[in-house]
Amino acid sequence: MAHAPQIRIPATYMRGGTSKGVFFRLQDLPEAARVPGEARNRLLMRVIGSPDPYQKQIDGMGGATSSTSKTVILSQSERPDHDVDYLFGQVAIDKPFVDWSGNCGNLSAAVGPFAISNGLVDPERIPENGVAVVRIWQANIGKTIVTRVPITNGAVQETGDFELDGVTFPAAEVPVEFMDPADGEGAMFPTGNLVDDLEVPGVGTLKATMINAGIPTIFVNAADIGYTGTELQEAINGDARALAMFETIRAHGAVRMGLIRHVDEAANRQHTPKVAFVAKPVDYVASSGQPVKASDVDLLVRALSMGKLHHAMMGTAAVAIGAAAAVPGTLVNLAAGGGERNSVHFGHPSGTLRVGAEASRVNGEWTVTKVIMSRSARVLMEGGVHVPGDSF
Known part of the structure; x- marks a missing residue:
């Protein structure tokens, strides 16, 4: 034949x-x-x-x-x-x-x-x-x-x-500038709130910051889901219960953000939104074996991509982190110590990353005009x- x-x-x-x-x-x-x-x-x-x-x-x-x-x-x-x-x-x-x-x-x-x-x-x-x-x-x-x-x-x-x-x-x-990174069709915070109570069946009611900047992202506090923010891939990616929990959070957050109408639709939209968890700085050892000191960073962030904990940090999620950190009162901003800031240095599984952001409040709503980071x-x-x- x-x-x-x-x-x-x-x-x-x-x-x-x-x-x-x-x-x-x-x-x-x-x-x-x-x-x-x-x-x-x-x-x-x-x-x-x-x-x-x-x-x-x-x-x-x-x-x-x-x-x-x-x-x-x-x-x-x-x-x-x-x-x-x-x-x-x-x-x-x-x-x-x-x-x-x-x-x-x-x-x-x-x-x-x-x-x-x-x-x-x-x-x-x-x-x-x-x-x-x-x-x-x-x-x-x-x-x-x-x-x-x-x-x-x-x-x-x-x-x-x-x-x-x-x-x-x-x-x-190679410096990369993401211009006006918020969702062009809606508000940067689609629910209208910097922090929401997100009801997740089987998990509970979680404090969540849901933002459309770089990529739609749902941020929750690490402690609220039993983590410290120092986790590496093996701590989560081999845990079927943990992965199922994160997918449930992601699906229900996607509905609240207006990205899908029903949680069942999340299975056919794996790339967005992302789900991430944040924590205040503590010492940890990165996947490379190098120590990351609490004094070196403003906060810790771990993010999942396509159903697994990312080995470092997705660039678009870093945009979301920078944008959320620049807005006083978000979970990301609070984990970083609160207040106004135009850059944030965060720890991730592979090490650290610094992201700059320009944020302002216009007619009562927050907007980010630019997020900048260096890559290669x-x-x-x-x-x-x-x-x-x-x-x-």
Whole structure:
């Protein structure tokens, strides 16, 4: 019996921040996958190696974690004052779907370097030496991201001495600015409150800060759910009861935030919202074995992505942390000591991260105009990915 041969699609495998994914130019995709729909979803799942009941993604480019099961599609932007359109697809590992409901903040750092190296940015905007400012339209959430990419001899400078906890080797620093990160269709705090009483069956009534900034995120106090905020992945990801509890919190928070109408819909919206827990600083040892002292950070944060505790911190969740910390009275702000602040330094499983935010109160409602953090990015491999021609 004859089978369809494999086809080759130009692609680049990149690390951005503490994530990595497969990057495509829209124009390089097969024609059927250049538009949203089933063909695109099936293609990206086959590239990554999903759905995989073994949860290993052996037959694809995925790394069997939420941080490594990612795809990016880029194209030149037709929007005024933007260089490139950035579309992010979070591929489920063991289920047949691609979640388009949110952004990946970590991979945002790789968008500018990829766009410059692949001819998506006007050459006149790229200095021979210095910094290229790349203006990105984040198509999933309809927001602007600005990255500042170092350039040496007309090419992207990837190597450097900037160290990022959660990434083994140093690289060039890429500052990333998330402009007006709150949900463009609603208030930054969708319930109208900085802190809500969230009723979660089987768990109880939890104090919760629910925010739409960077990515919809539900923050709860670590102590209220039996944790200290110092936990590493093995303390939670091997605990089926804990994971079920977090998913129940996430589902009921999603309903309160207006993201879904019924908790049953949460199963088909795994990428958003995120759920995280916060605590006041205490000493702990990061997953690398390095000590993190209470005096080094303002608070501790642990966050779950695609049903598992993240090994570091999602970039979009870091945006939510920075935004919430800048607003006096949120659980994040209170864990950090309260009061007004324009930056926060928090501890996560792999180490620490500093995020800056500009917040103000307009007509009685809080708004954040910008959240800034530094990441790094690097090409791991470039060429083409191969998939069976009849797989999409």
